[in-house]
Amino acid sequence: MALGVVVAVWGAMIISGWYSTSRLAHHSADIAALAAAQAREKGIEPCSVARKAAQANETTLSSCTVDASSVDYVVTVSVTAQLRPMLHIPRAPRTITVTSLAGPQK
Numbered sequence: 001m002a003l004g005v006v007v008a009v010w011g012a013m014i015i016s017g018w019y020s021t022s023r024l025a026h027h028s029a030d031i032a033a034l035a036a037a038q039a040r041e042k043g044i045e046p047c048s049v050a051r052k053a054a055q056a057n058e059t060t061l062s063s064c065t066v067d068a069s070s071v072d073y074v075v076t077v078s079v080t081a082q083l084r085p086m087l088h089i090p091r092a093p094r095t096i097t098v099t100s101l102a103g104p105q106k
Contacts, residue, residue, distance in 0.1 A: 017083070024059065033075055037103055050064045083095060
């Protein structure tokens with residue numbers, strides 16, 4: 001019975017840690033996309049701003065594109081975060097990548 005409790009607590013801690021990392025990645029992607037869109041409005045290179053915003057939130061900028069094919073534009077940002085706690089189990093996920101979009105208000 002004690003082993004069952006330990007396994008249940010361990011599992012809950014892993015799920016809790018992964019959930020909080022997932023939320024961090026989502027928030028970081030949103031912040032990076034908004035920062036990039038704001039930079040674009042000011043004439044500053046948006047992807048370098050997105051990279052700095054991602055780093056400030058302990059994530060890594062995976063990709064950044066600016067689609068300015070119309071009058072408006074859309075900044076697409078993907079960030080990657082290390083899942084914590086790290087499991088050394090084959091095929092267990094180690095990172096999460098999240099994408100967010102931002103552009104001018106209509």
